[in-house]
Amino acid sequence: MRIGFIGLGNMGGPMAANLVKAGHEIAAFDMMKPAVDKAVAQGARAAANAVDAARDSEVVITMLPAGAHVRQVYLGDNGLIKAIKPGTLVIDSSTIDVATARDVHAAAKIARLDFLDAPVSGGVGGATAGTLTFMVGGEESAFARAKPVLEKMGKNIFHAGGAGNGQAAKICNNMLLAISMIGTCEAFVLAEKLGLDHQTLFNISSTASGQCWSLTTYCPVPGPVPASPANRNYQAGFTAAMMLKDLKLAQGAAHAVGAATPLGAEAAALYSLYESAGEGGRDFSGIIQMLRGRAQS
Numbered sequence: 001m002r003i004g005f006i007g008l009g010n011m012g013g014p015m016a017a018n019l020v021k022a023g024h025e026i027a028a029f030d031m032m033k034p035a036v037d038k039a040v041a042q043g044a045r046a047a048a049n050a051v052d053a054a055r056d057s058e059v060v061i062t063m064l065p066a067g068a069h070v071r072q073v074y075l076g077d078n079g080l081i082k083a084i085k086p087g088t089l090v091i092d093s094s095t096i097d098v099a100t101a102r103d104v105h106a107a108a109k110i111a112r113l114d115f116l117d118a119p120v121s122g123g124v125g126g127a128t129a130g131t132l133t134f135m136v137g138g139e140e141s142a143f144a145r146a147k148p149v150l151e152k153m154g155k156n157i158f159h160a161g162g163a164g165n166g167q168a169a170k171i172c173n174n175m176l177l178a179i180s181m182i183g184t185c186e187a188f189v190l191a192e193k194l195g196l197d198h199q200t201l202f203n204i205s206s207t208a209s210g211q212c213w214s215l216t217t218y219c220p221v222p223g224p225v226p227a228s229p230a231n232r233n234y235q236a237g238f239t240a241a242m243m244l245k246d247l248k249l250a251q252g253a254a255h256a257v258g259a260a261t262p263l264g265a266e267a268a269a270l271y272s273l274y275e276s277a278g279e280g281g282r283d284f285s286g287i288i289q290m291l292r293g294r295a296q297s
Contacts, residue, residue, distance in 0.1 A: 027053040188201060
């Protein structure tokens, strides 16, 4: 297929590369020229701008930083909604607020486009390996069209329901992840104070009722899970700043619908403190250092 890919950052770049490897013709655009140059070196064609990337494509994919960027790219004066041919499949994999996703869905429907909001989970490692999880909101027919494309970039592809539900699933999942990571970190900090070593707590909790992904796959202390960022001084797989962004989106959504999320609010406050300490670029599991009262080195 001819695919226009807009947004070639830490996530979008590897995703576009996997589509090239799968044999698709990629027209790539990003505001940062080095990102485009890298995509071209991997086999994509450089597009002059977002409209150029999208105009003649059968599928358009965007991976952008925030809702404001998505609104501008799709709904701005020179937005893609006006430029894309009717019938085109359009996939936005940005993580944004639900309201923006639903507004773009509505505009796309008027323009007779098959639009999906399809945020991802899995971090840079998953984007590179092609093992991302996609949480997709939109019409069932559009999802069926998109699935073969998404499967070239991801391992788990879920249809979450109607417009905006992909974003809803993403922010609910990441709020849960942040809460469980903080809880896991607190358990290890307490264990340290009580003289219980890391491996012993891991061996017990990983087979007991405290078991969770934050413990068994992404353990926040060095040793028990060799692949976790804790073994690399919390070099980021998923930054604390990105986690805070998702927690703020979750809190905004909770306030909009009147949902009680006290632990989500506390998690947002703690990650805000961690970012304010200059650690936003660290992995989100590095918040254990703040809970210990230590600065990173």
